[in-house]
Amino acid sequence: MTVQKQVGAAALACALVWQLVAGATVSAAGTKLTLSSQETITSGAVMKNYVWATTRGSKDVSVNANVIEVDLTNPNVKIDAMAGTKNQFTKNQSVLGMVKDTGAVAGINGDFYNTQAEGVPEGAQITNGQVMSTPAKISGLYSFAITKTNQPIIDIFDFQGTVTAKDGTAFELGGVNKTFYWDDNGVPLIANGLFLYTSAWAMTQRAVDGTNVPTEALIQNDIVKEIQVDTNVKMAAPADGYILRGSGLAKDFIVKHLKVGDKVTTKYDMIPHDASKTYDWRNFKMLIGGSTLLVDEAKPSYFTRNINDFNGYSPLSRTAVGYSKDQKKAYMITVDRNGDSAGMTLPELQQFMIDAGVWRGMVLDGGGSTQMVSRPLGDVDPKLVNKPQNGNQRAVANGLGVYSTAPKGELKGLILKGQSLLFMNESSTYQFKAYDDYYNPISTDGIVPQWSTSVANGSFKDNVYTPTMPGKTQVIAKSGKGSASMDVEVVGRDQIVSMAFRNGSFSVIEGGDFKLPITVTTRSGATRELPASSATWELSGIKGTITNGVLHVDSAAGSQAAQVIARYDGYSTMVTLPIGQEKVWYDLDHYAVMTTGDKYPAEVISSVNIPQFNGNKNLEITYDFTKGLGTKAAYARLNNGNGAPIEGEPQFITAKVFGDGSFNWVRAEVIDGNGKLNYVSFTENMNWTGWRKVTADVSNLTMPISLKSIYVANPANGQDERAGKGKINIDDISFIYDGQLPALPKNTMKLLVGKKQATLNTKAMTLEQAPTIVKDNTLVPLRFVTEGLGGTVKWDDKERKVTVVRGDKLIDLWIDQADLLINGERVTAEVAPAIMSNVTMVPLRLISEKLGFKVGWDPQNYGISIE
The missing domain is CATH 2.60.40.1930 (Macroglobulin (MG2) domain)
Incomplete structure (x- = not known):
């Protein structure tokens, strides 16, 4: 690199930095591009989803990338530029919104734009052959265009334009539909510039920078219709005209040389920056601006802009566009930084584009603006394809759309x-x-x-x-x-590897309803919830029913735990649930707190009384909701409405309610440990008369809690379907606390390999079949071991299957089959269960460990201890 001697030290330093940035053509080593899926969008357009893998530093990363590949030789598809809402600038919206607005079948976001200004593209735009904006006077900004012969172009375009008054005075035109911006030297071009605005600019104000006061002229059919000095024309430009905006020297031109009624001549041109190029923008079907060139002749290009200005060396979401060497394909590209997708730097994006087939390509706006939309095959509505960097679909200035031009087919x-x-x-x-x-x-x-x-x-x-x-x-x-x-x-059973209840551990109570969802996973890795109707159910320890996968407990008297077994095609799983411990808190015969009546709104009539039923006191709430508006309620306030503290950490609150068939709600007000008031419902449809036990869940509240009130409510919505007058009675308010599973018996047994003599605790016993070693696995009599240590064994002669239950463990095993089911999990034993001397023998280590036994081994005497 040669530097002229007259360059100052500061300028030399800047030049060196620029050369390092502009010349950076880092190629990621060891990249791998995988096409994960592809789908036709419309005739001539295909959506391709890639995973691009590389090494960043010492870390392996992967990026999700999407490419819309458009066949430029196909007459049934076209690419066009989109803008804002209904193709208007200053009305930014998401790419999905633009695609829907314009009838596109796919699209990506477009040019860079100043988010602090009106939101118009930095560069040029031509939509459907019509100029919507012209290039900015900033060096190194590339544009993507398609000619009338469907030739793709990526190049730099310069702007030239003049406005000539009737008196022949001409003034340089700064551009069409431009917001305020600065040139390469930091000069604000709006300060002394003259700019033209068409009907594509939707706002009635133009290029508001807070410093340069505009003077504007309305031109219609080339005739000056209105001039506003030091203010704006109070309208958007009409379809048959435009508005000229000027500040500084441009204001002087408008004031001194334009008069209402005069004719004005405006001419402008967009010419290739490279004078050797001959294409004419008047023959373009579309054009959209961007920033730096990325790929040239399938090689990384030098950067034509300082990419530090838009975090080019940081991995972000990116948007780009390019075309193939034969100029028959256009590529619309997005890459994601979201979740596991690691985003790309611009040097990485260069390599990806080359890997994806791009011959020449340029960058579009990225980061939070990156969006890709596509219509799935067969669908009418397009959908977002990528995952935006910030999670939301940002409203952007413009985009590239893909359109079907095909006739209706068969x-x-x-x-x-x-x-x-x-x-x-x-x-x-x-x-x-x-x-x-x-x-x-x-x-x-x-x-x-x-x-x-x-x-x-x-x-x-x-x-x-x-x-x-x-x-x-x-x-x-x-x-x-x-x-x-x-x-x-x-x-079927043979395809399942696991079947498990997925609701976790909780306590059940009498009168309660509990959902019991079951998840099944197959050998192929697929997972689904088992329809409740596909399972057969078995209950132990409680009386109840299971309907549509919901357990209703009728009675749990005398039991500490409920066992629920679900079977599908012979595949079993089990959940063991402790019975909740109920403590009566308020029954007015033995336990009570200060109780007073209240109501809402003031027009409601209510009272609280303490009558008796068969010698038992209870709480009665009478109500008259026939007056007043909105939601109405009659309260029994506890502890003067301050809330009565509840000990411990209850899971449920229950009460006996004598219903009046009114269809009103019965609820409780509960103050949680954070002092927040919570509303919990016993019922939102009191459709019964007589006594019924009802339950409300408080397990999700922060403890400790206080009970503020019990009340009857008639919500505003649907009041005409509920009774306006009535009374309810409440008794035996209780709280349910987590129960404990019963402890298993602590028995101990001793056995000897090859010997029928055994002991259970201290009692000597004789086995029908001695423990035996098979393929280095010790087999023991299943029934003796299981029942001796507190379990149960069931035999299914038809299937030659044994089911073992001990505590919260269930095992299904089949004779001569190595696969066992342990609480719904398929496990393969080294040795299959076998029948010896009419006794079922099972692998000791596997069964004992899965059932929670502790096993000891005496190698000298071949002795086994199990407890």
Whole structure:
């Protein structure tokens, strides 16, 4: 690098820094590009989803990248520039909004813009052949254009323009639809500049910078219609005219040389910065501005702008555009920084673009502005494709849209949507979308497909499939030339690797309802909730019912725990739930606190009384809600309305309520440990008469809590469906605390390999079959060990299956099969259970550890101790 001697020290330092930045062409080593999926958007446009992997420093990173590939030779598709709302500047909106507004099928965000100004693009824009804005007078800004012959162009364009008054005086035009900005030397071009604004500029104010007061002239059909000195024309430009805005010297031109009624001549041009280029913007179908060149001849370009100005060396979300060497394909690109996707630096983006096929390309606005939208095949509505950097879809100045120009075609294909994982005898509805010869959506009205499956393991009725046998199949729909299929796995016992209750541990109480969702995971890694109707249920320790996966406890008397077993196709899982401990807190015979009446609003009539039923005192709340407006309530305030403190950390509050069939609500006001007032409902539909036990959940509140009131409410919405007058009685307000699972018996047994003699605690016993070593695994008699240590054993002769339950553990095992089910988890033993001398023998170590036994081994005497 040669530097002239007359360059000063400061200038020399700046020049060196610029050369280092501009010349940086870092190529990421060891990159890997994987095409994860692709889908046709419309005829001539394809969505490709990539994962790009590289090493950043010493860390391996991957980035999600999306490319819309457009065939520029296809007459059924086009690319055009979009702007704001309804193609107007200053009305910024998301790319999704612009795509929907303009009828595009896909799109990305476009040019850089000043977020502190009116929100118009920094560079030029041509939409549908019409100029919407012209290039900024800033060096190194590239634009992407497509000519009338569909030739893609990425180049720098300069602006030239003049406005000539009737008296022949001319003034240089600074640009069309530009906001305030500064040139490369930091000079504010709006200060002495003359700028032109068309109807594409939606605001009635133009280039407001807070410093330079505008003088404006309205020109219509080339005639001056209005001049406003030191203020703005109070309208947007009409479709058949424009507004000239001037400050400083430009103001003087307007004031001295333009007069209402005079003719004005305005001319401007956008010419290639490279004088050897001959293309004419008047032949452009579209054009959109950007910033630095990134790729030239499939190689990283030097940066034509200082990319530190937009964090070019930091990994961010990015947007770019480019085209192929044969000029037949255009590439619209976004990369994400969100979640596991690590974003890209501009040098990394250069390499990705080259990997993706770009011959020449440039950067568009990135970071929080990066958005890509596409219409899924068969859908009518476009959807956001990428994950925005800040989580939201930012309103931006403009974008690039992809448009279908195809005529309406005939049905070409169908796309199916529905469950890919089913359980036997589970009926599932399959829906379909349709697209035509040009891959555009068509209405499904009147299309009645023929439904079938590749394997005869179920039946169809219309579009509802009910499988009856497990296995993999394809659901197929056909209509005319259109057809589609999707893989469906029908789950059977052999395909399951785990089946588990997923609601965690909690206590159950009498009268309570508890959801018991079950998740099934298959060998293929698919996971789904098991429909409650597909399971068979078994209860132990309580009396109750399970309806639609909800356990209702009728009685838990004398029990410390409830065991719920669910089975599907012979595959079992179990959850053991402690019975909650109930403490009566308020019954007016033995326990009570100060109770007073209250009401809301003032027009409500209510009272609190203490009558007796069969010698038992209870709390009575009478109410008259026939007057007043809005939500109405009648309260029983506790402890003078200050709240009565509740000990410990209860999970539920219960009460016996004598209902009046009014359909009103019964609720409680509870003050939590943070002093916040919470409303919990016993019922939001008091549809019964007589006594009923009701429950409200307080487990999610911060402890300790205080009970402020019990009350009857008639919410404003739906008051005409509830009784306006009535009374309820309340008794035995109780709190339910977490229960404890019963302790297992602490028995000890001793056995000897090859010997039938054994002891249980201190009692000598004789086994029918001695412990045996098979393939270095010690097998022991299952029933003796399990029942001796507090478990139960059940035998299923048809399946040759043994079910073992001990405490909160359930094991299913099959004779001569190495796979066992332990609380719904499939486990493979080294040695399968076997029958010896009519006794079921099982691997000691596996079974004992899974059932919570402790096993000791005496290698000298081949002795076994289990406790």
